Amino acid sequence: DAKTTQPPSMDCAEGRAANLPCNHSTISGNEYVYWYRQIHSQGPQYIIHGLKNNETNEMASLIITEDRKSSTLILPHATLRDTAVYYCIVRSPGGGADGLTFGKGTHLIIQP
């Protein structure tokens, strides 16, 4: 699976959009981008995933650049409960039988 790079921490004001970047410059053509988050002392929570088109669900939007070397997770209206560590993970469909490799992620702190 391709390596990802994320900033270690970010702050965002409550009610504003939180934009979390992820670089995955070595991503290959069949690899998907997944985002998870982990609120303190809980298991990771799946947020969203995509291949090359932008994706949106009830939690967030995922914007993937045209060259697929980077992506941005957008939480449109951040709340205090969105404070968590956010992980960007790249994996191939054939890696379904493998566990996920978690990097250090981005610690997003939502400020009141």
Add this chain to the structure above:
Amino acid sequence: GAVVSQHPSWVICKSGTSVKIECRSLDFQATTMFWYRQFPKQSLMLMATSNEGSKATYEQGVEKDKFLINHASLTLSTLTVTSAHPEDSSFYICSARAQAASLTAAFFGQGTRLTVV
């Protein structure tokens, strides 16, 4: 999303005793379940991959005789920490992937905080 239930959410045990942690997929069948360990201020580290009806595959450095994994059905995997010691104190997390669905996300349990005293 799919629900994965992990039990217990926390446990305190004496050094030398064994502890069993259960991981259940509540609304889907999981041929593969994964066990992770997370130490304070660190990221999750994969310990082992559990396949229904076969032996688990352990990551390098994880002792298979100490961390016994059983995956007897498509909805249940258990992790037993045998002869626990204080250095085994950690946050243990399981995840499960739906059967024959490699493209879908893996879903995680809520984790088990193990404290060995």
